[in-house]
Amino acid sequence: xxxxxxxxxxxxxxxxxxxxxxxxxxxxxxxxxxxxxxxxxxxxxxxxxxxxxxxxxxxxxxxxxxxxxxxxxxxxxxxxxxxxxxxxxxxxxxxxxxxxxxxxxxxxxxxxxx
Amino acid sequence: xxxxxxxxxxxxxxxxxxxxxxxxxxxxxxxxxxxxxxxxxxxxxxxxxxxxxxxxxxxxxxxxxxxxxxxxxxxxxxxxxxxxxxxxxxxxxxxxxxxxxxxxxxxxxxxxxxxx
Numbered sequence: 001x002x003x004x005x006x007x008x009x010x011x012x013x014x015x016x017x018x019x020x021x022x023x024x025x026x027x028x029x030x031x032x033x034x035x036x037x038x039x040x041x042x043x044x045x046x047x048x049x050x051x052x053x054x055x056x057x058x059x060x061x062x063x064x065x066x067x068x069x070x071x072x073x074x075x076x077x078x079x080x081x082x083x084x085x086x087x088x089x090x091x092x093x094x095x096x097x098x099x100x101x102x103x104x105x106x107x108x109x110x111x112x113x114x
Numbered sequence: 115x116x117x118x119x120x121x122x123x124x125x126x127x128x129x130x131x132x133x134x135x136x137x138x139x140x141x142x143x144x145x146x147x148x149x150x151x152x153x154x155x156x157x158x159x160x161x162x163x164x165x166x167x168x169x170x171x172x173x174x175x176x177x178x179x180x181x182x183x184x185x186x187x188x189x190x191x192x193x194x195x196x197x198x199x200x201x202x203x204x205x206x207x208x209x210x211x212x213x214x215x216x217x218x219x220x221x222x223x224x225x226x227x228x229x230x
Contacts, residue, residue, distance in 0.1 A: 033218075040222060041222060042203065042220045042221055042223050043158075043203065043220040043223075044220075090157055092157075092158075102160045102163075103150075103158070103160065105157030105158045106157050107155070107156055108156075
């Protein structure tokens with residue numbers, strides 16, 4: 001089954017404790033992205049990757065890091081989480097973006113930073 | 115920059131009612147337009163899309179027409195069901211930018227609740 005898998009689904013952590021949210025896709029997609037979803041703000045892109053070892057900042061990259069060492073994996077790293085990073089996070093992948101592609105989303109990771 | 119504006123929700127309808135969720139956009143080029151749906155506890159799924167002016171996207175009884183003159187892409191369904199209760203996101207994909215990446219911009223989402 002074609003899917004994007006995120007882990008964990010729920011995470012409560014304390015300020016400053018480094019964490020990683022994993023994302024894996026089994027569709028051989030080149031493009032992967034991370035979004036955060038906040039009430040009233042919709043989805044905002046954090047980082048994206050066009051291929052292995054190619055990553056770039058989205059609209060709200062501050063406080064986040066990513067890596068793309070393999071095509072299937074795109075982890076999101078919070079080196080020193082803060083309460084304003086409490087949010088619902090989604091990973092997405094696609095063959096490409098634009099008119100002929102469909103984005104596949106993971107089920108989300110709800111992060112709470114206290 | 116690009117932006118997508120959706121009507122604020124929540125929208126509450128009775129089963130079999132007609133649905134319209136408004137979406138307007140601002141873009142520098144000639145974007146592709148999308149509607150995504152998010153069911154409770156799940157990620158977003160593509161509902162329908164349109165790639166050029168006057169195109170109509172349709173799926174599962176939902177329709178939306180790409181109106182360049184009014185920069186709109188309103189979502190409609192003739193008869194909603196309880197199972198349509200979800201959050202709906204309008205989105206646009208910019209034309210090719212530098213490096214081959216086409217950025218997607220999402221609206222804030224509109225929550226639809228259908229009551230029996």
